Amino acid sequence: MPSKYTTISIPKALYSKVDGLIEGTGFRSPTEYIVYLVRQAVIAIEADQRLIYSIPYVGLPPDEEEEE
Amino acid sequence: MTSPREGLPLVIVGGDGMDAILTERWMADGHLPNLARISSEGGYGRLHTTSPAESPVAWSTFATGLNPGRHGIFGFLHRDPRTYLPRVSMVTLRDGEAEGHREGTPFWDFVGAEGFRVALLRVPLTFPPEPVNGVVVSGLGMPDLLMSWGTSSLYTTEPGKRREHRVQVEWCDASIATSVCGPGGSAISLHLTRAPRNDTLTIALQGTHLTLRPREWSSWTPLVFIRGSQEWHGICRFYLLSLEPHLRLYLSPVHQHPLRPLYPFTYPSSLAHTLVDAMGLFPTLGWAEDVTGLNAGHLDEDGFLEQAYYMLDEQEKVTFWALENESPDLLISVTEVTDRIAHVFMGRDRGDERSGAVLECYQRFDAFVGRVVTAVGTGATVIVLSDHGFAPMHHVVHVNSWLRDSGYLVLHESENRSPHKGPFWPDVDWRRTRAYALGLSHIYVNLRGRERLGCVEPGGEYTRLCREIAARLSQLRDPESGESVVGRVLLRDQIYSGPCIDRSGDLVVAFRRGYRTSEQTAVGGVPTQVVVPNRRRAWSADHCSVDPDEVPGVLFCNRPLNFAEAGLIDIAPTVLDLLGVSVPKGLEGRSLVP
Numbered sequence: 001m002p003s004k005y006t007t008i009s010i011p012k013a014l015y016s017k018v019d020g021l022i023e024g025t026g027f028r029s030p031t032e033y034i035v036y037l038v039r040q041a042v043i044a045i046e047a048d049q050r051l052i053y054s055i056p057y058v059g060l061p062p063d064e065e066e067e068e
Numbered sequence: 069m070t071s072p073r074e075g076l077p078l079v080i081v082g083g084d085g086m087d088a089i090l091t092e093r094w095m096a097d098g099h100l101p102n103l104a105r106i107s108s109e110g111g112y113g114r115l116h117t118t119s120p121a122e123s124p125v126a127w128s129t130f131a132t133g134l135n136p137g138r139h140g141i142f143g144f145l146h147r148d149p150r151t152y153l154p155r156v157s158m159v160t161l162r163d164g165e166a167e168g169h170r171e172g173t174p175f176w177d178f179v180g181a182e183g184f185r186v187a188l189l190r191v192p193l194t195f196p197p198e199p200v201n202g203v204v205v206s207g208l209g210m211p212d213l214l215m216s217w218g219t220s221s222l223y224t225t226e227p228g229k230r231r232e233h234r235v236q237v238e239w240c241d242a243s244i245a246t247s248v249c250g251p252g253g254s255a256i257s258l259h260l261t262r263a264p265r266n267d268t269l270t271i272a273l274q275g276t277h278l279t280l281r282p283r284e285w286s287s288w289t290p291l292v293f294i295r296g297s298q299e300w301h302g303i304c305r306f307y308l309l310s311l312e313p314h315l316r317l318y319l320s321p322v323h324q325h326p327l328r329p330l331y332p333f334t335y336p337s338s339l340a341h342t343l344v345d346a347m348g349l350f351p352t353l354g355w356a357e358d359v360t361g362l363n364a365g366h367l368d369e370d371g372f373l374e375q376a377y378y379m380l381d382e383q384e385k386v387t388f389w390a391l392e393n394e395s396p397d398l399l400i401s402v403t404e405v406t407d408r409i410a411h412v413f414m415g416r417d418r419g420d421e422r423s424g425a426v427l428e429c430y431q432r433f434d435a436f437v438g439r440v441v442t443a444v445g446t447g448a449t450v451i452v453l454s455d456h457g458f459a460p461m462h463h464v465v466h467v468n469s470w471l472r473d474s475g476y477l478v479l480h481e482s483e484n485r486s487p488h489k490g491p492f493w494p495d496v497d498w499r500r501t502r503a504y505a506l507g508l509s510h511i512y513v514n515l516r517g518r519e520r521l522g523c524v525e526p527g528g529e530y531t532r533l534c535r536e537i538a539a540r541l542s543q544l545r546d547p548e549s550g551e552s553v554v555g556r557v558l559l560r561d562q563i564y565s566g567p568c569i570d571r572s573g574d575l576v577v578a579f580r581r582g583y584r585t586s587e588q589t590a591v592g593g594v595p596t597q598v599v600v601p602n603r604r605r606a607w608s609a610d611h612c613s614v615d616p617d618e619v620p621g622v623l624f625c626n627r628p629l630n631f632a633e634a635g636l637i638d639i640a641p642t643v644l645d646l647l648g649v650s651v652p653k654g655l656e657g658r659s660l661v662p
Contacts, residue, residue, distance in 0.1 A: 044162065047215060051156045054216035055144050056359045056411075057508060057612055058590045 010034070076448040077391070078646055080400040080639075081440055083433050084123060084192065085407030085611060086454035087414075088114040088620045090426065099431055102438030106450060106624045113631025114620040117456040119563050119576055120509035121611045121619050123208065123407070124158050126455035126636055127192040132172035133640030133655035137566030140171040141193070143612075145507035145590060146571055149519045153492055154506055154591050157571075158193055159209050166196040166331045168209070171568055173652075175640035176200055176398060182649050184397035187390040190383060191402050192455075195354060197335040203394055204335040205343070205386060207402060210354035213251055213293070213302040213322040213330070218353060220321050220361035221248070223260070226314035233366070237315065248273065248319065250293030251300050262311060269308055269317065280308040285374065288349035291322060301328035303349050307371045318367050320375075323352045346393075347385050357408035362606045369422060369606070372412065377432065380405045384436050391443055398647065401440075406433055406454070415460035415608030441626075449646055454621035455636065461602050461610040463546065464586035465553060467505035467577065468594040474540060476503040476533075477594065492592040499523060503537055503574075506592055508585045508612040510573025511537065511557075518570075534559050534574055541577065546599050553599060555580045555615035578615035585613040629660040 018030040027033040052058055095104050095112075106112075118125045118136065120143055128134075128141040136142050145154045160167045170193055176186045180201030188194050188204045195209035212218055221233045223246060228234065237244045237260070244260040259272040271278040271286070278286045286306040293300040302322035309316035324330055326340045326349060333352055334340045343350060357376040361367040367375070380403055387401040406429055413425040441450055471477035478500040496504070498514065498521035505511045513530055516522040524530055538557035546553050556578045564572055577585065584602075588595055602608070611619045623634050629642065638657035645651060645659035 045153065047161055048154070048156055050214070050216050051161070051211065052145065052154055052591065054218055054360065055156075056218075056355070056363070056607070057144060057610075058587050 077396055077444055078398050078449045078451070078643065079440060079444055080398075080451045080453065080643070081437050082191070082400065082402030083406040083452065083454050083622075084402060084404045085410050085456060085458055086430070086433070086622050087410065087457035088622050089457065090414075090430065091622050094427060094430055099427060100434040102434045102441060103452060103624055106437070106441070106452060106626045110624070110626040110628055111631050112622070112624050113629075113634050115453055115623040116633070116635035116637075117611075117616045117619060117621050118636060119558065119578065119616045120613055121456040121616045122508060123192055123455055126621075127208075127402075128170045128172075130453075130455060130636045130639050131170070131174040131176075131191070131193065133175060133637055133657045134172045135564055135566060135637065135656055136572065137564030137569040138172055138656075140169060140568035140571055142564075142572045143507045143509055146510070146573075147506045147512060149512075149522075151520070152496075152498065152504070152506075152592070159195060161211060161215055161331070164330055168193070168196055168198075175643055176202075176400070178644055178649055178652060179398050179647055182647075184647060184649075185394065187394050187396035187399040187401075189386050189390060189399070189401040190354075190404075191400050192354075192404075195333060196331060197333060199335055202396055202398075203339050203390065205339070206333040206354065208354040208404065210324070210331070210333050210352060212353045213300055213324055215251065216321070217355045218321040218358055218360055220358050220364070220366045221319040222361075222364070222366040223258075223317040223319065224315055226316060233364070239315075244315070248291065248304075248322075250291070250295075250302075250322070252293075252295045252298060254293035254295040254298075254300065256291055256293060260315070260317065262315075266311055269311055269315070271306055271317075278306065280306060282308050282310055283370065284308055285371075285378075290325060290349070300330065301325035303352075307367065307375075309368055309371065318361065318371060320358065320361075321353055321356075323356070326350060326352050343386065343389065346389055347382075350382055350386070351379065355404070357405060359408055359411055359606065362412065363604060365605070369412075372606075373409070373425065376405045376408055376429075379403070380432055380436060384439070387440065388443065391440075398643070403433065403436070405429060410458045410609055412606045412608065414458050415462065415602075415610075450624075450626045451639075451643075452622070452624040453636075453639065456611045456616070456621050457619035458609050458611050459581035459614045459619055461584050461608060462582050463553075463599055464584055464602050465544075465579065465589070465599050466586045466593070466595050466597065467511065467589045468592065469596065469598045470541065470544060471503055471505060471511070471537075472594055473598060474537075476537060477501045479594065494594065496592075496594070502533060504592070505573075505577075505585070505589050507573070508590050509576050509578070511541075511575040511577060513574045515574075530574075538575060541575075544598070546583075548599075551580070551582075553579060553583050555618065577613055579613050581614060581618050583614075584610045628662055630662055631660070634660055 022033045128139040132139045186202035190207035192208035195206035197204040223235045247255040261270045288303045291302045304322045305320045307318040362372045383403045409429040478497045479495045480497045544553045558576045560572045641651045641659040645661040
């Protein structure tokens with residue numbers, strides 16, 4: 001069964017910094033905190049994109065996108 | 069406290085996008101008698117819009133009396149220099165919190181501070197509503213239940229391309245079981261049943277049963293989406309386009325329920341309850357005339373026009389409610405219908421039954437103004453204005469494609485292209501790109517120290533590049549007609565000043581009438597050609613990225629004003645002056661009161 005997780009690389013110095021930052025926050029590891037931050041960023045970007053593509057000046061009906 | 073007009077209100081009626089050239093022609097032809105009467109009593113003039121002539125920018129300048137460099141709104145979109153991704157300029161929505169991004173103090177705050185009561189009725193960019201000495205019903209900016217600015221659906225048995233929000237359904241005998249998608253992956257069961265004679269459709273959802281004939285609208289229908297412990301409350305309307313030969317049922321964007329909104333949209337928040345008691349359920353979405361649904365084929369022109377005029381009727385209802393119940397000293401009521409109908413119909417030259425759609429819209433607006441004037445009495449001051457005008461849109465310009473062809477925007481060589489294809493900036497080599505366009509009017513320099521992968525040095529190199537792009541882009545010609553495409557390309561320091569100027573692009577493009585920045589440019593697209601015909605089904609005219617001098621708005625007042633050279637930036641000091649409120653230092657416009 002394929003794993004639900006993958007590995008990404010971040011600089012060791014940054015990882016250590018995160019390790020120091022999470023003390024007392026309830027996050028059990030730098031990985032857990034980084035995943036939390038990335039999730040927040042993705043939610044924010046997706047929310048913006050939903051709004052952006054619903055602006056009638058910007059959003060294109062798919063048929064027209066295909067024509068282009 | 070009584071107003072300087074012996075207790076009579078100052079009323080501003082806004083018609084978004086009302087065009088000066090059309091208004092003057094139709095007023096001269098006798099089609100707009102109420103506006104003509106105001107003009108004869110006081111006066112009329114063209115109203116300079118902002119650069120760019122985009123509603124968020126223009127209404128922000130109207131509200132604050134400031135240039136965009138000080139109120140911080142430069143368009144619908146701006147870019148994040150850390151990611152090059154587009155961001156929404158008006159508002160940020162996060163987990164039930166809405167944060168407006170306009171800086172500066174709106175003039176109605178100064179009015180309220182003097183004890184005058186104000187009523188702001190769907191004034192663009194009043195979402196989220198801020199406390200005032202009076203009442204607010206938010207306008208442009210308020211999202212639907214899907215957190216978009218209007219997502220409709222079409223349920224149809226007609227075979228067609230699969231795409232989001234086009235729901236392909238099939239009859240099972242005389243019924244269809246399907247669903248309405250809601251926020252957070254939630255859904256509501258929707259059952260459709262046709263009558264034996266196939267002349268009506270019954271719509272059943274959550275205990276509500278609606279029966280529609282073809283070309284008939286439903287009333288507002290409440291919906292509750294549930295997922296886990298979360299509930300979302302909305303209202304929607306159906307429009308039955310056809311039953312034969314194919315079912316085509318339009319579902320409007322699901323507006324936030326006025327009594328249970330995710331985001332407060334009135335001030336005070338209890339005002340929504342008062343209005344529902346007085347008027348019944350009412351639309352809450354900021355952009356409620358569904359141009360997007362019309363372009364996607366979810367709605368037809370008849371349905372779109374009925375929906376648009378319904379919004380004008382709703383605006384009249386809330387305006388009269390406020391006049392009768394709030395006794396405001398200052399009332400501002402803005403309708404978007406004049407803008408939406410012009411977008412769809414103004415640029416078309418078909419000679420068909422829709423040729424008069426924009427005139428009919430202006431006449432309905434004129435009649436609305438007439439009823440307001442009658443209601444407030446002869447002693448009241450009435451201003452009618454628009455934020456910009458309109459121009460036909462027969463071509464669009466892919467500005468990033470011009471930047472690519474001119475050597476300013478560089479794509480990766482084909483063998484180095486990324487396998488990750490997102491919707492924004494396909495294959496742009498940021499380390500070698502010197503300039504890029506995003507939004508409808510702005511070009512940004514890829515500046516070292518500001519952009520994440522900036523490669524242009526600040527100072528002389530930056531200035532030379534801006535001037536070079538401005539000079540070269542100004543020479544762009546339509547390859548088919550040979551016409552000049554660009555009116556002006558302005559450096560930001562030529563038109564803006566203030567602490568927010570870094571939110572602006574480095575160059576602002578202003579096209580000649582007939583041309584507009586393409587939708588693809590707005591989100592970082594780089595298509596093959598540069599100037600192409602406008603292929604949109606239902607978007608034939610525009611104002612964004614058109615030279616502001618070519619799309620002036622209108623200004624009417626039933627009192628004499630200095631109308632010559634009047635601009636939106638002058639409205640705030642003018643209104644303060646008319647109400648006898650001292651004009652605070654820092655406002656950039658001038659009072660038009662003689």
